[in-house]
Amino acid sequence: xxxxxxxxxxxxxxxxxxxxxxxxxxxxxxxxxxxxxxxxxxxxxxxxxxxxxxxxxxxxxxxxxxxxxxxxxxxxxxxxxxxxxxxxxxxxxxxxxxxxxxxxxxxxxxxxxxxxxxxxxxxxxxxxxxxxxxxxxxxxxxxxxxxxxxxxxxxxxxxxxxxxxxxxxxxxxxxxxxxxxxxxxxxxxxxxxxxxxxxxxxxxxxxxxxxxxxxxxxxxxxxxxx
Numbered sequence: 001x002x003x004x005x006x007x008x009x010x011x012x013x014x015x016x017x018x019x020x021x022x023x024x025x026x027x028x029x030x031x032x033x034x035x036x037x038x039x040x041x042x043x044x045x046x047x048x049x050x051x052x053x054x055x056x057x058x059x060x061x062x063x064x065x066x067x068x069x070x071x072x073x074x075x076x077x078x079x080x081x082x083x084x085x086x087x088x089x090x091x092x093x094x095x096x097x098x099x100x101x102x103x104x105x106x107x108x109x110x111x112x113x114x115x116x117x118x119x120x121x122x123x124x125x126x127x128x129x130x131x132x133x134x135x136x137x138x139x140x141x142x143x144x145x146x147x148x149x150x151x152x153x154x155x156x157x158x159x160x161x162x163x164x165x166x167x168x169x170x171x172x173x174x175x176x177x178x179x180x181x182x183x184x185x186x187x188x189x190x191x192x193x194x195x196x197x198x199x200x201x202x203x204x205x206x207x208x209x210x211x212x213x214x215x216x217x218x219x220x221x222x223x224x225x226x
Contacts, residue, residue: 046142047161049154056153061097067152074156078164083208085132085160087200088178091193092133097152101128112150119146132159133182 060070068086075082093099098109102122109115119127127136130150138158139149148154159181167177175194182193 047158049144049157051148052153057097057151060153067095070153071156074160078160080160080163080167081201083204084178084197084201085156085163087197087204088159088163088181089132090204091196091200092128092182093131095131097131097155098150099130099133101133102126112147115150116147130155132156134158134162138162 060066068082071085071089072082075085089095094108096108098112098115100107100109100115100118102118102125107115107118109118115129119129128134129136129139129146131152132155134149134155136146138144139146144154144158149158163177163181166180167174169180170177175198176190178194178197179190
């Protein structure tokens with residue numbers, strides 16, 4: 001009687017073990033078969049760019065106010081402080097829409113045509129382009145031409161998309177997010193860059209506060225009027 005029960009238990013255990021092994025191999029087969037499909041569809045996201053009419057860049061470059069209004073409009077889409085974008089713009093290009101950087105050489109072109117001419121004469125090299133100095137690796141990844149990317153309104157949209165992705169990767173607004181946006185090489189270079197951006201950002205914020213604050217004599221004038 002005891003031997004029979006023991007054999008029955010062994011048979012049940014063997015059957016359960018066999019079923020477990022079959023289930024495991026079936027799951028492994030399904031995952032292995034689906035991996036190439038997942039890899040093929042796991043492509044980097046492409047930013048949605050509003051190319052707009054050709055006059056858009058001319059309009060936003062007409063004045064500092066027009067430029068800041070456009071930057072603020074685009075930055076609000078990602079909840080990124082627009083003054084941070086202005087700080088990066090000032091640091092990277094000194095608000096020069098046609099700046100091109102190839103290696104360590106900076107070219108402050110005076111027109112779009114001149115900037116593209118410089119690129120054409122340096123084929124096959126990595127570069128940063130435009131008012132926000134977008135790195136060429138992003139353009140290759142997204143299939144965007146230098147002629148489009150250098151347009152200030154497109155350049156700003158690309159920069160904000162990259163910034164947003166960088167901040168998400170580092171859990172919110174952070175110095176490391178700014179460093180990743182610029183693609184600084186080395187820890188010390190990254191720290192230096194983040195520090196400069198933070199300093200410019202603080203200065204711009206102070207200037208904005210002073211600009212928005214009404215002078216004391218204005219309040220006295222209002223009281224006299226009433």
